[in-house]
Amino acid sequence: MKQPRRSGRHALGAGAAYLLLTLPPVRHWLEASMASHMLVQMPLLVALGMVAVRLLPAGRRRRLRNGFGGPLACLTAATFASAYWMLPRALDAAIGEPLAEFAKFVSLPLLVGLPLALAWESFGLIGRGFVWTNLISMQVFLGWLYVAAPLRVCNNYLVDDQLRVGWLLITLAGLLFAGWLGALFRGAPASRTEAPMYKTA
Amino acid sequence: MAKNTYLPAPDHGAKTGVLAYLLTTAAVLLLMMVAGLLMRLEQAQMISIGANGFYQLMTVHGAGMVGIAGIAGAAIMWHFLNQYAALSVRVLVGNLALFVIGVAMVLGSVFVGNFHGAWTFLFPLPGNSLGLWSREAAAWFMGGMLVIGTGFLLLQLDIARAIIAGYGGFARALGWPQLFGRDDGQAPPPTVVASTMVTIVNLIALVVGASILAMMLVNLYHPEFAIDPLLAKAMIYFFGHVFINATIYMAVIAVYEILPRYTRRPWKSNKVFLASWTCSTLMVMFIFPHHLLMDFGFPKWMLVMGHVIGYLNTVPILAVTGYGALMIVFRSGIRWDMGSRLLFLSMFGWAAGAMPAFIDGTIRVNYVMHNTLWVPGHFHTYLLLGLVSMVFGFMYYLGKPARQARDPFIDRAAFWAYLVGSLGFVLAFLYAGKESVARRYAEHLPQWVPYDRVASYFAVLIIAATLVFVARFIGHLAHAGGHHTRATVPFGAVVA
Numbered sequence: 163m164k165q166p167r168r169s170g171r172h173a174l175g176a177g178a179a180y181l182l183l184t185l186p187p188v189r190h191w192l193e194a195s196m197a198s199h200m201l202v203q204m205p206l207l208v209a210l211g212m213v214a215v216r217l218l219p220a221g222r223r224r225r226l227r228n229g230f231g232g233p234l235a236c237l238t239a240a241t242f243a244s245a246y247w248m249l250p251r252a253l254d255a256a257i258g259e260p261l262a263e264f265a266k267f268v269s270l271p272l273l274v275g276l277p278l279a280l281a282w283e284s285f286g287l288i289g290r291g292f293v294w295t296n297l298i299s300m301q302v303f304l305g306w307l308y309v310a311a312p313l314r315v316c317n318n319y320l321v322d323d324q325l326r327v328g329w330l331l332i333t334l335a336g337l338l339f340a341g342w343l344g345a346l347f348r349g350a351p352a353s354r355t356e357a358p359m360y361k362t363a
Numbered sequence: 364m365a366k367n368t369y370l371p372a373p374d375h376g377a378k379t380g381v382l383a384y385l386l387t388t389a390a391v392l393l394l395m396m397v398a399g400l401l402m403r404l405e406q407a408q409m410i411s412i413g414a415n416g417f418y419q420l421m422t423v424h425g426a427g428m429v430g431i432a433g434i435a436g437a438a439i440m441w442h443f444l445n446q447y448a449a450l451s452v453r454v455l456v457g458n459l460a461l462f463v464i465g466v467a468m469v470l471g472s473v474f475v476g477n478f479h480g481a482w483t484f485l486f487p488l489p490g491n492s493l494g495l496w497s498r499e500a501a502a503w504f505m506g507g508m509l510v511i512g513t514g515f516l517l518l519q520l521d522i523a524r525a526i527i528a529g530y531g532g533f534a535r536a537l538g539w540p541q542l543f544g545r546d547d548g549q550a551p552p553p554t555v556v557a558s559t560m561v562t563i564v565n566l567i568a569l570v571v572g573a574s575i576l577a578m579m580l581v582n583l584y585h586p587e588f589a590i591d592p593l594l595a596k597a598m599i600y601f602f603g604h605v606f607i608n609a610t611i612y613m614a615v616i617a618v619y620e621i622l623p624r625y626t627r628r629p630w631k632s633n634k635v636f637l638a639s640w641t642c643s644t645l646m647v648m649f650i651f652p653h654h655l656l657m658d659f660g661f662p663k664w665m666l667v668m669g670h671v672i673g674y675l676n677t678v679p680i681l682a683v684t685g686y687g688a689l690m691i692v693f694r695s696g697i698r699w700d701m702g703s704r705l706l707f708l709s710m711f712g713w714a715a716g717a718m719p720a721f722i723d724g725t726i727r728v729n730y731v732m733h734n735t736l737w738v739p740g741h742f743h744t745y746l747l748l749g750l751v752s753m754v755f756g757f758m759y760y761l762g763k764p765a766r767q768a769r770d771p772f773i774d775r776a777a778f779w780a781y782l783v784g785s786l787g788f789v790l791a792f793l794y795a796g797k798e799s800v801a802r803r804y805a806e807h808l809p810q811w812v813p814y815d816r817v818a819s820y821f822a823v824l825i826i827a828a829t830l831v832f833v834a835r836f837i838g839h840l841a842h843a844g845g846h847h848t849r850a851t852v853p854f855g856a857v858v859a
């Protein structure tokens with residue numbers, strides 16, 4: 163019975179990490195700059211949602227995925243929910259209004275991380291590659307939007323912070339792309355990602 | 364070491380999807396050649412369609428030819444790669460469907476919306492039409508490009524999937540264990556190596572292209588989100604240059620696969636071959652600044668890089684492939700037919716077409732030749748005599764009814780007409796370039812007109828020959844899907 167004990171420990175770890183993120187000092191610290199808010203706290207919340215899914219047994223994951231309406235519906239939900247939290251106004255609201263902050267802490271793991279992880283495991287290299295390449299080009303695009311914006315987009319953050327986020331997004335996109343291509347060079351996904359969605363000739 | 368014995372490879376017939384690609388290619392090539400002829404006739408002052416019409420034609424000709432070169436190259440790559448790694452027919456067909464939708468958007472933008480800002484959609488032109496076309500027209504053009512790009516992205520992802528499933532990763536598919544270690548003769552076949560290179564560079568190009576297109580679409584409606592024009596130019600040229608270069612790297616697979624069948628000599632993935640493809644994987648991505656040599660605002664190191672890599676990249680694949688083709692044919696006793704002839708011609712076309720670029724990639728020369736007809740002279744040489752010859756060679760090979768089938772006289776005449784027509788046509792461009800005739804001018808000075816007229820006659824010859832090639836392919840379509848031996852047997856060889 164090694165497996166359940168290990169996943170129990172992981173669940174405990176994930177729960178503790180989540181609680182840590184909700185603690186006011188940690189929250190304030192991460193939300194003090196736009197970069198750590200957008201590029202550390204929010205991705206961590208998404209990641210925790212993904213970790214939570216990995217801890218569920220396979221049958222439950224399948225039922226959950228079907229309940230959501232299949233992998234494409236999962237991906238669409240994750241895309242829309244994450245798009246909302248990219249709006250500068252949503253960032254402002256999360257800082258100023260407790261209800262919005264609560265919505266962020268609930269929706270990022272449950273409506274982005276969870277459906278994304280559910281969709282991910284049923285995608286082959288084509289589906290995953292499509293998500294990666296889109297994510298990367300949209301990240302460059304978003305980074306440029308922040309750099310080129312002619313005004314301050316958030317009431318809570320300064321223009322300097324906004325610029326830094328823009329360049330960080332672009333840099334991150336480059337690193338992610340290099341990492342993804344590097345993985346294809348190594349071919350690590352070969353055995354795992356035989357695309358089940360696409361029947362081959 | 365790779366073995367030198369030839370193991371006869373079966374001649375598979377083409378799948379319906381590949382034939383659909385080739386039929387689309389034939390139709391678009393012919394139509395776009397006629398568009399090209401109309402442009403030349405306008406410059407020659409033999410017809411009068413006006414500057415507006417000229418630039419509309421130039422936009423669809425550029426976009427259509429680059430797109431169709433991609434479709435034709437993809438058909439060749441898919442047909443042969445599918446024999447080594449299981450590819451998805453659905454994705455193949457999906458790409459063609461997206462291509463058709465994208466082309467419809469582009470045509471609508473040009474002929475309904477009057478967009479005529481050239482296929483390179485160079486920033487800030489699409490958004491600054493001085494009232495000649497609407498924002499919507501520009502948006503439809505760029506949207507069409509995005510749709511076409513999405514189709515190719517899916518195709519490349521499927522190819523990546525199949526290569527990784529079959530060979531365990533890009534590194535192995537490029538033959539790195541054999542290149543950097545001991546050559547155990549187990550390197551992947553040339554088709555797999557070439558397809559891997561194309562997939563890597565196209566994935567990068569398509570992501571960069573999608574990013575700049577999305578930025579330009581926002582800028583179109585919200586110009587206050589400014590784009591650095593030099594950055595935009597670099598991104599567009601990176602995307603466009605890699606994509607069009609990749610088309611010939613896909614099409615050359617026809618040479619690697621078909622010539623050995625005619626000469627009964629193997630095309631080996633030896634260390635030199637592997638090294639050349641690995642070098643070009645990198646270099647093809649850093650060569651684009653040779654288009655920007657006159658943009659003094661660019662960082663100097665980038666221009667130096669474009670200059671140096673422009674020189675270097677001419678060598679590896681081209682020299683290795685050209686030399687390889689000569690060696691495979693030399694004293695092989697090959698019996699020529701239309702397929703092998705066109706494929707052999709393509710080697711000359713590719714090599715000859717690279718030379719003007721090599722020369723123009725020299726900053727001193729570029730001072731004079733930049734933006735002259737020398738540039739269309741270069742790329743029409745390697746595209747018409749290189750890439751298009753490969754495509755028609757492939758079509759002849761597929762459509763050949765039987766090994767002994769002989770080519771009718773008209774086809775052989777069409778081969779020579781195509782060769783003479785293309786040489787005359789591109790030499791007229793090159794000569795005009797030497798005389799400093801600017802490219803992309805709808806109206807030419809009286810002293811330039813004679814070259815335009817000569818070029819127009821040669822263009823008619825090319826189109827006539829192409830009509831014969833296309834008619835023969837359609838006539839032989841029924842054979843193209845069959846699994847029968849096609850290649851002639853060289854003199855002195857024993858029939859298996």
Ligand code: HEM
Binds near residue numbers: 403426428743750822
């Ligand atoms: C009968 C064959 C062809 C004719 C008559 C023709 C004619 C022309 C002409 C007149 C131009 C404009 C030159 C200028 O003044 O700047 C042009 C540009 C171009 N052609 Fe062709 N062409 C032919 C075949 C091809 C092929 C086979 C390809 C590619 C596969 C191709 C790709 C292009 C491209 C990319 C441009 C650049 C457009 C631009 O400057 O925006 N052409 N062609």
